[in-house]
Amino acid sequence: MxxxxxxxxxxxxxxxxxxxxxxxxxxxxxxxxxxxxxxxxxxxxxxxxxxxxxxxxxxxxxxxxxxxxxxxxxxxxxxxxxxxxxxxxxxxxxxxxxxxxxNTEAVRRPEFVSEAAEKFGSQCITIAIDARRTPAGFGVYTHGGRNAAGLDAIAWAQRMAALGAGEILLTSMDRDGTKLGFDLELTRAIVDRVPIPVIASGGVGTLDHLVDGVRRGHAQAVLAASIFHFGEHTIAEAKSHMKAAGIAIREAAAP
Amino acid sequence: MPQVAIIDYGSGNLRSAAKAFQRALGGKGGVAVTAEAAALARATHIVLPGVGAFADCLRGVTALPGMVDALRREALEGGKPFLGICVGMQLLADRGLEHGDHAGLGWIAGEVRRLEPRDPTLKVPHMGWNEVATAAPHPLFEGLSSAHFYFVHSYHFVPKVAAEQLAAADYGGDIAAAVGRDNLVGTQFHPEKSQTAGLRLLANFLRWRP
Incomplete structure (x- = not known):
């Protein structure tokens, strides 16, 4: 599997x-x-x-x-x-x-995504979506979360998949850098509505957050930066923690 | 010593494939990334990579002067060990049903169809590490009987002859992870992106005496 x-x-x-x-x-x-x-x-x-x-x-x-x-x-x-x-x-x-x-170029010119997918294949086109909570739901942001694109994140993710994106890298700008865990509601809302794989990103502070991203966020992949960079955890620790929580994951350093 | 020819028909980046073969060779042999049909005569092992769409890749190979004939002469008839990777494996089929209906090389009976996992929560493309189970022992998978390999594809090879499916992965149903017969093998996954398991498979391929 x-x-x-x-x-x-x-x-x-x-x-x-x-x-x-x-x-x-x-x-x-x-x-x-x-x-x-x-x-x-x-x-x-x-x-x-x-x-x-x-x-x-x-x-x-x-x-x-x-x-x-x-x-x-x-x-x-x-x-x-x-x-x-x-x-x-x-x-x-x-x-x-x-x-x-x-990221930004897809927002500026969505047809760039279909041109890229046609030229190089969907398998190499990842669409990064930076999303934030708004009164209306989840909005798309560009330029590191500073500029609102005026797009609904769920509809945008669906459109990107339809234009040929191979996967989505979804970052919660509300959670990025906070170590409070993924925005699970956002993650689930996107994962459950697009046919392509989604990488959850933004906010991982503990190994349990990685488990939550999969279990409760439904993500196909989880991305983290600082918990590894500052030596808090190793890849092997993260994987064995996820495995112990019942998540299907490839063991570190095994062939 | 093995001389590996990796066919360059403009399909993506072949640098990592070449580097992976060099690593697997450990300095005992050579790797040539080539677009020249004549190079296949000098090679001991032939590799057909491929990323992108079936028809584009097929067009790419057939556009190289004499390449399809050379492949047939050296691999299909000549018996040199041949490895197709991803779309390079799919091109061995009789036909591919990606964006139309296209005739393939027809070396391994079967067709290439869109992935339709029974479980609707499974995403397409099938992307990531999946466990590969061999149907029967094969030199390519020596020491790798239930290893994980990296897949990324939306279409899959459905072989006509059950015995020509060398290995399978489970993705909402059985999919062909490797096909082959005689001196021909093809993997749906990317050995050059599969860390130690991938390097082991390439080393196995280089040692193989079909």
Whole structure:
């Protein structure tokens, strides 16, 4: 049976990790490739690089880091941040990314999603949705949660799936960075209404939150950053905790 | 020493596949990513990768001058170990029903259909790590009898001959995880993205003497 995916995420700026694991045995803790190698060895199910600056100059450094990661890590890698053109996607895929995550450009020009899916296949198109609670329900936000897009998050997720997205990376901007756990109502509302897989993101502070995201949020994958980066938990701990809670998950470091 | 030819017909990124084979070879052999039909004659092992849509991939392979003939000569008739990955595996079927009805290479009897898991909560694409069970021992899966591999696909190979389904995964019903006969094998999953299990499978492929 298909296993729930546990996905660590590295925030990268200028090709350097700004929020990453504080492992003592790293030669260069700011090198995304070094961190990727550790997560690969630890049995993470996938890895996500999020380029939070996404500036033009930083792009080549990121592409280089993606390339070096893909040469050493034989696991799926999603890269997001600043993906605006088909050429951006092509360059990331050629560098070694397996999936790209698109956010702002999909809001600005939804047909970009169908163009990308037709060109490269749905399997490599992840749509990142940053959502916040609004009086009317859940709204879509862009630019790191600052700008309201004026879209209903559920309808938007459905539209993205219809246009060819292969999966959705759903982040609660209300919970992101709070360590209060996923917004389970939001997660469930989207997961139960789209035909494609959903990665829950934003707010993980404990291992129980990972369990909740699957059990009560119905997510197919859970993403976390800080609980791994600051050495609070390892991938193996998270996986054995989820397994003990009855979640179907691949054991860390087992073939 | 093995010389692996990975066929490059513009289907996605072949860098990780090449690197995974290099790792599996451990320096004992070579890997060539190639678009040239003539390169297959020099190879000992042939790999057909593929991501995207069935018809696009098929068009990509047939657009390479002499490639389909070379594949037939070296693999189908010549008996060189052949591995198709994901859509590269699906192309071996008689026909593919993704966006129309397209004739495949017809090396392994069967057709490629849309995934329709019986359980409506199961999502399509089938994406992530799934446990793969072998139908009968096969050299490709030596030491990997119930390992997990990484899948990402919305269509699946339905073989006509039961014995040609080498391994299965459960996704709201049995789906073909690997098909094959004689010197031909294909995996629906991505060994090059399946960490240690994937590298082991590639090493098994390189050691295989069909």
């Amino acid at each position: 298909l296993k729930i995916r546990l996905i660590p995420c590295l925030d990268v700026r200028g090709g350097r990790v700004v929020k990453g694991v504080r492992f003592v045995d790293l030669r260069d803790a700011g090198d995304p490739t070094e961190q990727a190698r550790l997560y690969d060895a630890a049995g993470a199910d996938e890895l996500c690089f999020l380029d939070i600056a996404a500036s033009h100059e930083a792009r080549d450094i990121l592409l280089d880091a993606v390339g070096r990661t893909a040469e050493q890590c034989f696991m799926p890698l999603t890269v997001g941040g600043g993906v605006r053109t088909l050429d951006d996607i092509r360059r990331l895929l050629l560098a070694g990314a397996d999936k790209v995550s698109i």
